[in-house]
Amino acid sequence: MTPSHADVPVSPLQLAIRSACISVENQFERRINRLRFSLSMLAAALAFYALGYAEVVPLAKAPWYAHVPLWAAVAAVAAFGILQIVRRLHDLERSGGLFWALAVPFWAFWKMTSLFPNLWYVWLLLCLWPIKLTLALFFKAGAEALNS
Amino acid sequence: MTPPAATEREWQESRKHPPGFRARRGLNWFTVGLLYAAYYTCRCNFRFAAPGMQEEFGFSITQISDIWVWFSVAYGTGQLVNGLFCDRIGGKASMLLGAAGTIAVNLVFGFGSFAGNFSTFAGLWLLNGYLQAAGTPGMVKINAAWFNREERGVFSGIFGFMIQSGQVAISRLAPLLLAGFAIAAFVVEPGRWRLLFIVPPVFVALVAVLLAVFAAESPEDAGYPGAIHDDVDNSSGTRVPVLDAFKFVFSNPLVWFYAVAYGATGAVRHSSDQLSILYFQQVLGFNMKTDIPAIAVSTLALIPMVAVAGSVLSGWVSDRFFRGHRYPVAMVLYFMESAVLAAAAAVLAHKLVGPTTGGILLGCLFLVLIAITANSTHSIVGAAAPMDIGGKKMAGFASGVIDSFQYYGSALSLFITGRVLDATQATHGWNFWFIIMTGFAALGGFSMLALLLRQKGKIAAMRIVVASLVVAVVATTVVGTSNYRRIVAENAERAQAASLAQPQDDATAAPDLPALPESTPE
Numbered sequence: 010m011t012p013s014h015a016d017v018p019v020s021p022l023q024l025a026i027r028s029a030c031i032s033v034e035n036q037f038e039r040r041i042n043r044l045r046f047s048l049s050m051l052a053a054a055l056a057f058y059a060l061g062y063a064e065v066v067p068l069a070k071a072p073w074y075a076h077v078p079l080w081a082a083v084a085a086v087a088a089f090g091i092l093q094i095v096r097r098l099h100d101l102e103r104s105g106g107l108f109w110a111l112a113v114p115f116w117a118f119w120k121m122t123s124l125f126p127n128l129w130y131v132w133l134l135l136c137l138w139p140i141k142l143t144l145a146l147f148f149k150a151g152a153e154a155l156n157s
Numbered sequence: 158m159t160p161p162a163a164t165e166r167e168w169q170e171s172r173k174h175p176p177g178f179r180a181r182r183g184l185n186w187f188t189v190g191l192l193y194a195a196y197y198t199c200r201c202n203f204r205f206a207a208p209g210m211q212e213e214f215g216f217s218i219t220q221i222s223d224i225w226v227w228f229s230v231a232y233g234t235g236q237l238v239n240g241l242f243c244d245r246i247g248g249k250a251s252m253l254l255g256a257a258g259t260i261a262v263n264l265v266f267g268f269g270s271f272a273g274n275f276s277t278f279a280g281l282w283l284l285n286g287y288l289q290a291a292g293t294p295g296m297v298k299i300n301a302a303w304f305n306r307e308e309r310g311v312f313s314g315i316f317g318f319m320i321q322s323g324q325v326a327i328s329r330l331a332p333l334l335l336a337g338f339a340i341a342a343f344v345v346e347p348g349r350w351r352l353l354f355i356v357p358p359v360f361v362a363l364v365a366v367l368l369a370v371f372a373a374e375s376p377e378d379a380g381y382p383g384a385i386h387d388d389v390d391n392s393s394g395t396r397v398p399v400l401d402a403f404k405f406v407f408s409n410p411l412v413w414f415y416a417v418a419y420g421a422t423g424a425v426r427h428s429s430d431q432l433s434i435l436y437f438q439q440v441l442g443f444n445m446k447t448d449i450p451a452i453a454v455s456t457l458a459l460i461p462m463v464a465v466a467g468s469v470l471s472g473w474v475s476d477r478f479f480r481g482h483r484y485p486v487a488m489v490l491y492f493m494e495s496a497v498l499a500a501a502a503a504v505l506a507h508k509l510v511g512p513t514t515g516g517i518l519l520g521c522l523f524l525v526l527i528a529i530t531a532n533s534t535h536s537i538v539g540a541a542a543p544m545d546i547g548g549k550k551m552a553g554f555a556s557g558v559i560d561s562f563q564y565y566g567s568a569l570s571l572f573i574t575g576r577v578l579d580a581t582q583a584t585h586g587w588n589f590w591f592i593i594m595t596g597f598a599a600l601g602g603f604s605m606l607a608l609l610l611r612q613k614g615k616i617a618a619m620r621i622v623v624a625s626l627v628v629a630v631v632a633t634t635v636v637g638t639s640n641y642r643r644i645v646a647e648n649a650e651r652a653q654a655a656s657l658a659q660p661q662d663d664a665t666a667a668p669d670l671p672a673l674p675e676s677t678p679e
Binding site for chain 1: 177178179181184370371373377378379380381459462463465466
């Protein structure tokens with residue numbers, strides 16, 4: 010390792026950001042077992058369904074600003090879901106970064122095949138590995154005591 | 158495929174960081190990357206304005222290409238100059254200055270183009286090119302300080318993602334603006350291309366404020382001293398005198414191999430990006446002025462997404478299996494790219510691409526495949542390699558030199574393509590678009606092959622590759638120029654013959670016209 014940057018004063022704002030980052034990272038470092046993960050995912054799915062229903066039925070004709078709290082709620086539920094996936098990946102002794110390996114193919118290949126709906130099986134083929142990983146998240150025993 | 162033990166150890170070491178560091182780096186990357194993405198909305202807006210400008214001002218493909226040529230020349234030169242200054246003033250200041258400049262120029266382009274002619278547009282876009290060139294060195298310099306060598310390949314994929322998200326943003330925004338809209342009593346008619354230069358600068362301004370508040374120049378500034386290892390000695394700080402950066406980078410042979418290859422990347426990437434809208438309109442028969450079809454919008458949005466997947470994967474492979482060496486992966490990608498382009502040229506020559514379902518599918522598929530390969534090389538050669546060469550200290554200028562070649566390559570490619578397409582479009586359609594890009598992609602592949610041989614100590618073999626490359630480039634230039642002149646002369650003769658034949662045709666085609674006085678019988 011080479012000597013690094015000369016000492017520089019760190020601003021109070023940067024110190025506050027560092028503290029916030031440490032607390033966020035601690036949240037992601039934890040682990041959950043498959044049962045808690047499945048229940049969390051079920052809760053997230055129900056919350057998404059309820060929010061989607063609110064978007065298309067009661068708020069269908071509301072002005073755009075009335076949807077803003079709903080969008081914030083969607084973002085919060087998405088963040089909760091991502092957190093659970095990362096914790097469960099840790100429980101399986103895998104990197105949390107694999108979340109992207111799940112999300113990107115599902116979404117990107119779906120975009121591709123939605124252009125040509127007759128090619129749905131191409132999506133299935135391209136997403137074989139993410140599908141396998143998803144099944145592992147729900148069913149494979151991890152390091153937590155309840156898994157075994 | 159199992160990496161050697163030393164590679165595995167370095168890989169594991171590079172991934173150990175103090176608490177909160179990864180989240181802090183993510184936030185830093187997000188703001189820096191978002192501003193870089195926003196830069197792209199103020200650059201790629203031009204291609205969506207091209208059909209409208211063609212209609213309003215009667216510009217030819219050559220003139221549209223030339224406006225981008227001026228941009229590219231200014232951008233390339235700006236990279237050299239701004240890269241040097243970036244190492245002096247810091248990456249954050251460099252990015253903020255560039256953002257302020259590009260906002261101003263885009264607004265002038267949007268509001269001032271009512272009195273426009275070719276020189277006005279070319280001049281303004283040239284200025285925009287120079288100002289946008291402050292972005293890459295700034296971004297690369299900041300991120301060189303935040304990533305270890307073995308992490309930079311994946312980072313370069315993320316860099317690609319940010320670029321592409323800027324392209325997706327403008328690909329989504331432009332059709333909305335061009336389709337026309339109404340907000341209360343304010344009604345915008347369809348086809349108002351000037352809005353493309355007025356709305357995106359607003360986004361750049363918002364993101365620049367975020368960067369100013371949240372981004373830190375280096376981990377040390379954010380309270381993480383010594384978190385990142387660097388191959389370059391930074392004991393005297395990470396800002397260096399201009400002359401030192403100049404000497405260090407220009408005397409490094411690696412820079413020049415990467416620069417030539419990156420020129421090839423630019424030639425393909427910008428040619429396929431900037432002319433794709435005209436290709437959609439003229440080859441696939443889409444209406445790209447006011448009513449852009451869903452398949453075109455989806456392809457333009459899909460291209461960046463699959464390109465990102467390719468960028469991240471190639472970056473990860475170079476980190477994981479080649480100890481952060483980029484050239485072996487880049488070489489394979491360049492040769493794959495030339496194969497795809499050659500196949501596209503062959504398919505187009507057999508008239509399999511056109512305004513039919515199968516033709517549109519093939520036409521869009523080739524654009525997607527080209528984007529994957531071109532953007533993968535763009536990420537690992539343009540973002541990762543300069544950081545490896547320059548370290549925290551001189552990444553700005555190393556990136557500036559290498560990236561400048563991307564834009565010189567782009568200028569050269571578009572200069573040639575615009576003229577060749579104007580000359581050959583009537584007889585060969587858009588075939589030469591792919592053929593020209595194939596040549597550039599092969600140039601990139603051989604340049605990386607030469608670097609591979611040099612790094613393996615096979616100097617004689619490297620010299621043979623370089624000499625063959627020079628001979629091939631000179632021969633192609635001589636033969637191509639001579640053929641181009643012949644075709645232009647033939648076209649001129651044909652046009653002259655057609656204009657001479659026109660009055661006779663008119664006379665025979667219109668028997669009810671009054672006869673000329675001298676031919677009237679007495």
